[in-house]
Amino acid sequence: xxxxxxxxxxxxxxxxxxxxxxxxxxxxxxxxxxxxxxxxxxxxxxxxxxxxxxxxxxxxxxxxxxxxxxxxxxxxxxxxxxxxxxxxxxxxxxxxxxxxxxxxxxxxxxxxxxxxxxxxxxxxxxxxxxxxxxxxxxxxxxxxxxxxxxxxxxxxxxxxxxxxxxxxxxxxxxxxxxxxxxxxxxxxxxxxxxxxxxxxxxxxxxxxxxxxxxxxxxxxxxxxxxxxxxxxxxxxxxxxxxxxxxxxxxxxxxxxxxxxxxxxxxxxxxxxxxxxxxxxxxxxxxxxxxxxxxxxxxxxxxxxxx
Ligand code: SAM
Numbered sequence: 001x002x003x004x005x006x007x008x009x010x011x012x013x014x015x016x017x018x019x020x021x022x023x024x025x026x027x028x029x030x031x032x033x034x035x036x037x038x039x040x041x042x043x044x045x046x047x048x049x050x051x052x053x054x055x056x057x058x059x060x061x062x063x064x065x066x067x068x069x070x071x072x073x074x075x076x077x078x079x080x081x082x083x084x085x086x087x088x089x090x091x092x093x094x095x096x097x098x099x100x101x102x103x104x105x106x107x108x109x110x111x112x113x114x115x116x117x118x119x120x121x122x123x124x125x126x127x128x129x130x131x132x133x134x135x136x137x138x139x140x141x142x143x144x145x146x147x148x149x150x151x152x153x154x155x156x157x158x159x160x161x162x163x164x165x166x167x168x169x170x171x172x173x174x175x176x177x178x179x180x181x182x183x184x185x186x187x188x189x190x191x192x193x194x195x196x197x198x199x200x201x202x203x204x205x206x207x208x209x210x211x212x213x214x215x216x217x218x219x220x221x222x223x224x225x226x227x228x229x230x231x232x233x234x235x236x237x238x239x240x241x242x243x244x245x246x247x248x249x250x251x252x253x254x255x256x257x258x259x260x261x262x263x264x265x266x267x268x269x270x271x272x273x274x275x276x277x278x279x280x281x282x283x284x285x286x287x288x289x290x291x292x293x294x295x296x297x298x299x300x301x302x303x304x305x306x
Contacts (some may be wrong), residue, residue: 005136006182010048011061011108013292014266017243018211019114020092021268021277021282025207026118027091028274029176035124037170038115039177041160043129045139046112050105060262061108063245063292065096071104071291073097081291086284086302098176111178113139127153128167130160160238161195169203180211189219193226196271200234201231207272214242214265227269228305237306241281242267243288246298264297278304 009015028038050061071081073093085093095114096181099107112129119125129136129144137157145154156163164177179195181188192210199208212223224240231238244265270277285300293299 006044006110007048007131009060009263011050011065012263013060013064013243013245014211014213015108015262016064016092016288016292017094017241017266018180018268020088020288021075021241021270021281022111022114022209023091023095023118024088024277024280025071025176025209025270025274026115027059028276029174029207030118030120030123030125032174033123034174035126035170035172036119037126037167037172037175038119039128039130039160039164039167040111040180041130041164041177042180042182043112043131043140043155043160044110045131045136045200046110046143047099047178048108048110050108065108066105068291069093069096075103082287084238086280086287088114088284089287090105090186106281106285108138110192111180112144112153115178116144116147116149116174121152125152126170128163129153130158130163132157133160135239143186143225161191164195164199165202168199168206173203175203175206177206177212179208180256183213183220185294186217186219188201189223191225191282193230194229197230200230200271204234204236205272207270207274210269210271212226212266212267212269213263214244215263223271227271231271232306235306236272238271239273239278239304240267241270241285242299242301243285243292243302244297244299245289245292246295249295264294273304278302 072085100111115127131140141155144155179192213220281302289300
């Protein structure tokens with residue numbers, strides 16, 4: 001069950017999509033004065049070294065954050081590959097750059113660190129993190145301890161689907177829930193649907209962001225459809241964005257990571273999205289595709305309802 005380690009995937013195109021949207025949602029939610037509670041049901045280790053052993057094994061950041069930085073935030077006097085960078089991508093690049101003060105991209109912040117960086121102390125925003133993997137939850141607790149964030153951030157080595165229930169609704173009735181499982185066991189898909197259904201009963205006005213992989217598996221195809229049905233039944237608005245970078249056209253080099261394999265597409269399904277998210281993504285998604293798209297099967301999609 002515990003074979004998935006996010007360090008292999010940190011900074012991948014899937015992380016770029018997920019974290020760009022996460023930042024955009026948080027920017028909007030932190031505009032109101034009232035305290036915000038963020039729950040990250042599947043938090044990971046929190047911080048990742050892009051030059052570490054794990055990241056090097058699959059090199060997924062090379063087709064994600066590293067490629068994006070090279071194209072849009074080039075060192076020296078070279079112009080970015082795109083005239084005017086979409087504000088969402090600019091915000092994502094600056095957030096990641098904030099963890100790399102040397103100017104070299106060495107550290108990739110996972111969702112816990114991205115969220116914590118955007119929360120407000122004075123507003124008493126809170127972050128609740130769940131991570132079940134013994135090694136990752138230890139690493140997460142140690143990484144978070146170094147922040148000295150005190151009671152603003154709580155880490156629990158607990159099942160995030162179950163643990164979430166105790167926090168809904170949050171006392172201030174303003175909340176964001178990131179549901180980002182590894183889907184290494186297929187029951188995760190049904191658990192996500194059940195979790196969303198239960199959460200909407202507890203806290204129907206909360207914002208929920210569900211990440212999922214687009215892979216040839218019936219459960220993966222079914223998940224966004226199932227979420228649309230649940231959310232429509234609850235009478236809440238939704239937004240669904242996908243990014244497919246397509247197949248790699250590079251040939252494999254013996255002894256180097258496989259260029260064509262791995263995840264090529266993913267999606268984020270957001271319930272009660274900020275009204276600003278769709279227009280901002282309409283500008284950002286084509287740019288993401290322009291920079292990260294590789295070949296056959298590449299594309300992006302954006303739909304909303306409710
Ligand atoms: N949200 C993180 C980010 O964006 O940086 C990445 C999370 S990763 C995709 C999924 C994590 O969920 C893994 O670290 C895995 O160990 C953990 N996990 C798996 N099942 C879990 C469960 N039931 N509850 C909490 N964490 C779980």
